[in-house]
Amino acid sequence: MFERELAATAAAMVAPGKGILAIDESSGTIKKRFDTIGVESNVENRRAYRDLLITPEGLGQYISGMILYDETIKQATTSGTPFPAALQKAGILTGIKVDAGAKDLATATGEQVTEGLDGLRERLAEYKKLGATFAKWRAVINIGKEIPSDYCIHVNVHALARYAALCQEAGIVPIVEPEVIMDGAHTVERCFDVTEHTLHALFHELHRQRVTAEHLVLKASMVISGKSCPQQAGVQQVADATVQCLKRTVPSAVPGIVFLSGGQSDELATAHLNAMNAGNADLPWPLSFSYGRALQAPALKVWKGQPGNVAAAQKALFQRAKLNSAACFGRYKPEMEKEAAAA
Numbered sequence: 001m002f003e004r005e006l007a008a009t010a011a012a013m014v015a016p017g018k019g020i021l022a023i024d025e026s027s028g029t030i031k032k033r034f035d036t037i038g039v040e041s042n043v044e045n046r047r048a049y050r051d052l053l054i055t056p057e058g059l060g061q062y063i064s065g066m067i068l069y070d071e072t073i074k075q076a077t078t079s080g081t082p083f084p085a086a087l088q089k090a091g092i093l094t095g096i097k098v099d100a101g102a103k104d105l106a107t108a109t110g111e112q113v114t115e116g117l118d119g120l121r122e123r124l125a126e127y128k129k130l131g132a133t134f135a136k137w138r139a140v141i142n143i144g145k146e147i148p149s150d151y152c153i154h155v156n157v158h159a160l161a162r163y164a165a166l167c168q169e170a171g172i173v174p175i176v177e178p179e180v181i182m183d184g185a186h187t188v189e190r191c192f193d194v195t196e197h198t199l200h201a202l203f204h205e206l207h208r209q210r211v212t213a214e215h216l217v218l219k220a221s222m223v224i225s226g227k228s229c230p231q232q233a234g235v236q237q238v239a240d241a242t243v244q245c246l247k248r249t250v251p252s253a254v255p256g257i258v259f260l261s262g263g264q265s266d267e268l269a270t271a272h273l274n275a276m277n278a279g280n281a282d283l284p285w286p287l288s289f290s291y292g293r294a295l296q297a298p299a300l301k302v303w304k305g306q307p308g309n310v311a312a313a314q315k316a317l318f319q320r321a322k323l324n325s326a327a328c329f330g331r332y333k334p335e336m337e338k339e340a341a342a343a
């Protein structure tokens, strides 16, 4: 029913040189971020911080869309413009996180399943009225001794597909996000196997539930060494492994793939994306970013909750977005970090 609208939104989300900014931290997660800078997490501070991220002049050159949280999509800028309207004016699409978070999976120690399907059709209709054109659902796949189980992968991709089908029915492009978590001592090879298995299961299930590949965006985790693995794969190895894994599993009909940063430093997340794009001119899909922490970290540090720091924090976000845009073309160089800092 919404074919043309869905195709246009998906194309805009992964337009050349543009990526997505995730500012959809739940109340629990944003409190953790604010704790690192000594700022209280209350409604007004959360609004002020999201205002800072939404309103930098010219950010739409590099950012195609922002993923908001339920509280945020109903808030407004300091001058009273609802956030979705402010984004639209800046040429940026409004997205919305619609899952209700990952909960412990019954009888499966160390594994989780993402909840939030109840009432989702009605919530999507409400978000669409508020201006959302795309949505996000994140599944969590942990790596450990004998996990992930097939049970965990199955229930998570099943929920992702149910969510994606409801989104497409509503004319909203689903970002489908199966995050293979970086925590642990596993090797890059183990991450490859788990990611490959998960993505195969995901696209099989999406097909089974009549989800149209052309009308979704995949948000993938990179194939990377576990955070505490003694042998850390280098930038080129991560780029090669990630591209190989995606080529094996993601249909070429998918309009684009964006990455989460997942706890990588901001500079490393940019370097990885750049290496993938620099070495691969012939991929079937654009590879871009949908970072939360790796885009926000410098801005959060500069802001510290002080209104007087807003302009400097916005500049920090703008620079990070610009460098990641360069990485979408394979044109990023580490020296650009110094130039950006001096600017």
Ligand code: 13P
Pocket: 022, 138, 177, 260, 261, 262, 263, 290, 291, 292, 293, 294
């Ligand atoms: P990070 O880039 O901080 O991993 O967050 C992206 C995101 O939206 C995870 O769902």
